[in-house]
Amino acid sequence: MAKHEFQTEVGQLLQLMTHSLYSNKEIFIRELVSNASDAIDKLEYLKLTDEKLKSIETTPQVNIKIDEEDNSITISDNGLGMNEDDLISSIGTIAKSGTKSFVEAMTGDAKKDSNLIGQFGVGFYSVFMVADKVDVISKKAGEEQAYKWSSDGSGSYDLDPVTKDESGTVIYIKLKEEEVSDYTSKSRVETIVKKYSNHIAYPIFLNYSEEVTEELSEDDKKDGKEAKKSIEKKREQINEATALWTQPKGKLKADEYNEFYKTISHDSSEPMAYVHTKAEGVSEYTTLFYIPKIAPMDMYRVDFQPGVKLYVKRVFITDDEKELLPTYLRFVKGIIDSEDLPLNVSREILQENKVMANIKQSSVKKVLGEIKKLAKDEEKYKEFTEQYNRPLKEGVYQDHVNKDAILELVRYKSTNDTENMISLASYKDRADTEQKAIFYIVGEDEKVLRNSPLMESYKKNNIEVLILDDKEIDEVITPAIGAYQDWTFKDITSCEAPKTGKTEEETKEVEETFKSIVEKIKSTLGEAVSDVKTTDRLSDSPSCVVKDPNDPMAQMAAMMKSMGQEVPESAPILEINPEHNIVKSLNGCADESTIETISWLLLDQAKMAEGMDIKDPVAFVKRLNTVMAKAL
Ligand code: ADP
Ligand code: MG
Numbered sequence: 001m002a003k004h005e006f007q008t009e010v011g012q013l014l015q016l017m018t019h020s021l022y023s024n025k026e027i028f029i030r031e032l033v034s035n036a037s038d039a040i041d042k043l044e045y046l047k048l049t050d051e052k053l054k055s056i057e058t059t060p061q062v063n064i065k066i067d068e069e070d071n072s073i074t075i076s077d078n079g080l081g082m083n084e085d086d087l088i089s090s091i092g093t094i095a096k097s098g099t100k101s102f103v104e105a106m107t108g109d110a111k112k113d114s115n116l117i118g119q120f121g122v123g124f125y126s127v128f129m130v131a132d133k134v135d136v137i138s139k140k141a142g143e144e145q146a147y148k149w150s151s152d153g154s155g156s157y158d159l160d161p162v163t164k165d166e167s168g169t170v171i172y173i174k175l176k177e178e179e180v181s182d183y184t185s186k187s188r189v190e191t192i193v194k195k196y197s198n199h200i201a202y203p204i205f206l207n208y209s210e211e212v213t214e215e216l217s218e219d220d221k222k223d224g225k226e227a228k229k230s231i232e233k234k235r236e237q238i239n240e241a242t243a244l245w246t247q248p249k250g251k252l253k254a255d256e257y258n259e260f261y262k263t264i265s266h267d268s269s270e271p272m273a274y275v276h277t278k279a280e281g282v283s284e285y286t287t288l289f290y291i292p293k294i295a296p297m298d299m300y301r302v303d304f305q306p307g308v309k310l311y312v313k314r315v316f317i318t319d320d321e322k323e324l325l326p327t328y329l330r331f332v333k334g335i336i337d338s339e340d341l342p343l344n345v346s347r348e349i350l351q352e353n354k355v356m357a358n359i360k361q362s363s364v365k366k367v368l369g370e371i372k373k374l375a376k377d378e379e380k381y382k383e384f385t386e387q388y389n390r391p392l393k394e395g396v397y398q399d400h401v402n403k404d405a406i407l408e409l410v411r412y413k414s415t416n417d418t419e420n421m422i423s424l425a426s427y428k429d430r431a432d433t434e435q436k437a438i439f440y441i442v443g444e445d446e447k448v449l450r451n452s453p454l455m456e457s458y459k460k461n462n463i464e465v466l467i468l469d470d471k472e473i474d475e476v477i478t479p480a481i482g483a484y485q486d487w488t489f490k491d492i493t494s495c496e497a498p499k500t501g502k503t504e505e506e507t508k509e510v511e512e513t514f515k516s517i518v519e520k521i522k523s524t525l526g527e528a529v530s531d532v533k534t535t536d537r538l539s540d541s542p543s544c545v546v547k548d549p550n551d552p553m554a555q556m557a558a559m560m561k562s563m564g565q566e567v568p569e570s571a572p573i574l575e576i577n578p579e580h581n582i583v584k585s586l587n588g589c590a591d592e593s594t595i596e597t598i599s600w601l602l603l604d605q606a607k608m609a610e611g612m613d614i615k616d617p618v619a620f621v622k623r624l625n626t627v628m629a630k631a632l
């Protein structure tokens with residue numbers, strides 16, 4: 001016997017499975033049937049495309065056998081099967097990034113973790129919720145040797161060569177004592193299969209034994225003869241075996257769509273929305289897309305698992321093609337089934353194929369259309385936004401064709417609404433028609449942004465400002481948007497402040513009055529600033545820093561950032577508030593060392609108030625102490 005240790009993560013997962021409080025144990029049937037169906041999908045495809053496997057003759061099917069006496073349930077398929085390596089890599093290790101991140105997210109708190117399982121299917125291993133022992137006997141199509149994998153779900157498993165006639169997989173599950181009545185009951189198993197797997201494309205047969213009592217004639221009864229009892233083996237197909245997406249929309253109920261979603265998605269909650277489309281005409285295809293209620297855990301991983309499966313004429317082709325939908329829609333799960341693509345379509349063909357390009361384009365429109373529908377219901381859309389606002393922002397950047405449509409769907413935090421995120425349409429609606437600009441500020445911390453000194457003049461003038469606190473993405477994407485309809489996006493840290501109603505003369509006068517102090521501050525601060533100016537954008541604060549809109553490096557910096565490069569911050573412009581007492585007094589001050597101290601404090605406090613780092617915190621504290629000592 002060859003003993004193997006489970007990979008650490010698998011061990012952890014199994015530990016959780018066997019001891020979890022997870023109430024919905026019956027889903028192990030859904031998971032195993034879904035694996036069986038996947039394996040048949042794969043073999044059907046190879047039968048059509050692989051010379052070596054063309055001669056294999058099988059009638060695809062799944063068999064479930066229940067045995068009350070043995071307290072076991074066996075699920076078999078005649079699909080592709082697994083060889084020794086496959087068994088080790090598929091069900092002894094966790095290869096998929098999704099499952100890995102699931103395990104990483106585990107806390108050891110059984111209750112929390114079992115909620116996690118609910119959010120995230122864990123496939124094969126779910127069988128250990130009900131099993132004392134599991135045997136997987138499998139033979140890979142085209143190979144001679146079969147293998148038996150066997151485990152009780154604690155630290156290790158055995159793997160040994162065995163004999164098996166047909167290719168495919170048999171999973172024998174010895175049920176735990178307490179599961180006796182549940183998964184060996186014909187009606188229970190039938191109900192579970194109908195509930196979760198009715199629209200698996202292949203027939204599922206239930207094999208069971210029934211005690212039959214002999215029919216006695218009247219005479220026999222009179223003679224007092226006892227009816228003979230015998231056990232008969234029976235076999236019944238218990239699912240519809242029609243791929244769900246091939247059914248007419250009108251015939252399908254929401255329940256059926258939702259359960260089908262669970263079989264393809266690794267998710268055990270219902271989807272947020274779905275859209276089913278049959279296209280006929282030049283190009284013929286069916287699509288069925290789902291938006292999960294909770295964003296897939298691997299959404300922000302480079303190695304995310306694509307959610308859309310490609311079929312050609314009901315034959316499964318691939319579930320590992322990231323280009324079926326644009327990456328910003330990577331949270332969408334579902335199916336594309338084309339009538340026109342060739343069966344032996346390769347990745348290269350897919351990427352250049354006109355038929356595929358056309359399907360992709362209209363799929364995007366369908367999904368965006370569905371999201372637009374969600375947006376009509378504010379409460380529902382809030383849930384959507386919480387999960388998917390960020391990928392949509394990526395879409396604004398990636399998808400030029402649909403940019404306008406996506407812009408309508410993105411939501412933003414705003415100064416005029418502290419509760420809800422708003423749309424650009426409502427921003428524009430509320431604003432003065434002459435404004436012709438959408439003002440925004442970007443940073444990491446919502447609170448800092450809301451209280452930034454730069455906001456003061458906008459507040460005073462009643463101009464709404466969008467708060468973009470997802471810096472990493474907003475900083476790159478927002479400048480690239482350019483405009484919403486004919487309104488330009490303007491970063492308030494680099495654009496002119498809104499007009500205050502001062503005449504040009506008045507402004508000139510202020511500039512004249514403060515000219516010499518401005519010069520002094522400038523020479524004190526040297527390279528730390530690119531300029532110093534008086535401003536009328538402030539009311540409460542003495543100073544603020546802004547980016548230079550004419551800085552030729554700024555454009556370049558934005559571009560470099562979008563390519564993921566580190567960019568040194570260029571020196572800001574320091575603006576001082578001529579109405580503020582500190583600035584007024586400073587203007588009359590003759591003491592050089594005080595001017596120096598205050599100049600630096602004006603710069604550092606402005607930076608801090610805007611959430612930036614200051615260069616020399618120690619020097620800042622020293623200056624502050626000097627000022628405090630004087631004040632006392
Ligand atoms: P998933 O189905 O999402 O890949 P599972 O944990 O359900 O995750 O299964 C892990 C892997 O084990 C599958 O990807 C497949 O390679 C293999 N596998 C499981 N069941 C079968 C089966 N009945 N026939 C062939 N391969 C199987
Ligand atoms: Mg699976």
